[in-house]
Structure formats: C-alpha cells, structure tokens
Amino acid sequence: xxxxxxxxxxxxxxxxxxxxxxxxxxxxxxxxxxxxxxxxxxxxxxxxxxxxxxxxxxxxxxxxxxxxxxxxxxxxxxxxxxxxxxxxxxxxxxxxxxxxxxxxxxxxxxxxxxxxxxxxxxxxxxxxxxxxxxxxxxxxxxxxxxxxxxxxxxxxxxxxxxxxxxxxxxxxxxxxxx
Numbered sequence: 626x627x628x629x630x631x632x633x634x635x636x637x638x639x640x641x642x643x644x645x646x647x648x649x650x651x652x653x654x655x656x657x658x659x660x661x662x663x664x665x666x667x668x669x670x671x672x673x674x675x676x677x678x679x680x681x682x683x684x685x686x687x688x689x690x691x692x693x694x695x696x697x698x699x700x701x702x703x704x705x706x707x708x709x710x711x712x713x714x715x716x717x718x719x720x721x722x723x724x725x726x727x728x729x730x731x732x733x734x735x736x737x738x739x740x741x742x743x744x745x746x747x748x749x750x751x752x753x754x755x756x757x758x759x760x761x762x763x764x765x766x767x768x769x770x771x772x773x774x775x776x777x778x779x780x781x782x783x784x785x786x787x788x789x790x791x792x793x794x795x796x797x798x799x800x801x802x803x
Contacts, residue, residue, distance in 0.1 A: 641661060641662050641663070642660070642661050642703040642704060643658055643659070643660050643661075643669060643700060643701065643702040643703050643704075644658065644659050644660075644661060644702060644703070644704050644705070644706065644788045644791050644792055645657070645658050645696065645697065645700065645702035645704070645705040645706070645733075645738070645788060646658075646659070646705075646706050646707075646784040646785055646786065646787030646788030646789070646790075646791065647693065647705065647706070647707040647708070647729050647733070647784055647787060648707075648708050648780050648781075648783035648784040648786075648787060649689075649707060649708065649710075649722065649725045649726040649728075649729045650722065650725055650780060651676070651685060651689075651721055651722065651724070651725045652675065652676075652678065653673045653674070653675045653778065653780040654673060654674045654675075654689050654692070654693070654725060654729060654780065655671070655672075655673045655778065655779075655780030655781045655782070655783050655784035656671065656672055656673065656674065656692075656693065656696050656781065656784045657670070657671040657781055657782075657784035657785030657786075657787070657788050658670045658671065658696075658700045658702055658788065659771065659785060659788045659789060659792060661792045666770065666771065666789060666792055667771065667773075668771040668772070668773050668774050668785070669700060670696075670699075670700055671774065671777050671781040671782075671784060671785055672696075672778075672781055673778050673780045673781050673784075674688065674689055674692030674693065674696075676688035676689060682724070685725075686724060686725065686728040687728075689725055689728045689729060689732070690728045690729070690731060690732040690735075691732075693728075693729055693732040693733060693736075694732050694735070694736055697732075697733065697736040697738065698736070702738065704738065704739060704741070704791065704795065705733045705738040705739070705740050705741070706740065706741040706742070706743060706787050706788060706790065706791035706795075707726065707729060707730060707733075707740055707741075707742055707743075707787065708726075708742075708743060708744075708745055708748060708783070708787050709742045709743060709744050709745070710722050710723050710726055711744070711745050741791050741794075741795060743787060743790050743791065743794070747790060747794075748783075748786050748787055748790045749762075749763065749786070751786070751789060751790040751793050751794065752766050752767070752770070752786045752789055752790065753766050760779045760782070760783070763779075763782055763783060763786050764777070764779060764782040766786075767782045767785050767786060767789075770789060771785060771789075
C-alpha cells in the first residue's frame, strides 16, 4: 500500500470493494474511503470539502458536488453511503442540510455510484456500540478501527463511520448506476 498524506492507494487486486462514506453539510462535507476485503477494513483516504460561506447557495452546492466528483475520480469507489438527514427543531437548518445532502447524492449518482443511506443513530451504534455517541467517541473508535488515519477533522471521521456502517450492513456489493 502506498500512502501520500491522508490518501493511501491499496493494491486493487487484493481488495473486494472500496466504499465512500459521506457526512453532508453546507459548511463542511466530510468524505472517507475504506477498503473492505472480507471482514477486514482498511483506511484509504479521508478529508472534507468546505465551500466558502460567502458564496451564494447555488455556488456552495456546486463546490460540494464538484468536490465529491473529484474524490470519486481519485479513489474510484465501488459503492457510496451517506448519512440521512435528521429532523431537528430548526426547520431552516434541516432544509439547508437537505440541500447539501441532495447535492452530494446527485454528484454520486452522476459518477455512476449507487447510494445507501443510514440514520445517524445506526452509524453511531455500528461504530461505537452506542447509538447516542458523541463526536469524540466516534473519532476515538475510528482511530482504533482504522489504524493510520492520523488526526482527522470530525466531519472526515463521521464520513469514515458512514463507510464502516455500510461495510457492516450492506448484504452484497451494490451495482453501479448507469
């Protein structure tokens, strides 16, 4: 495996599938890629896409979509998964998050990936064993489950948690769209 910064490139001959996890957000959209070979998971890469808050909404959504497209072209994942939008008390925040999430899903579909969706509590339960874990607990578990991740932003850790959840719960490799 060759590593450069936070990106590692596994030997694809020995990997059954690469999974891209997305933690959507307007300020920061986290992404994380894991390789799954049987029951074994390994870290491939992670980061976040952070559009300027000074941009108009349409431009921010475009930055997110283009950034996700760049990640897909770089890592060539076989499947993708995204965190579902949770309904919170602030309807405006939920709607804005939904726009970021829609931009991410569209970018994944445009790049030929099927997209699985997982609730936040299911992701936390899958990674930490506790459905109401905080970001610190998720980050600590990511470090244990995926050695070599280094210090990552919380959004990137959350995206890796989405990918891990998909690896544990997807019954069979998904088919590419288109």
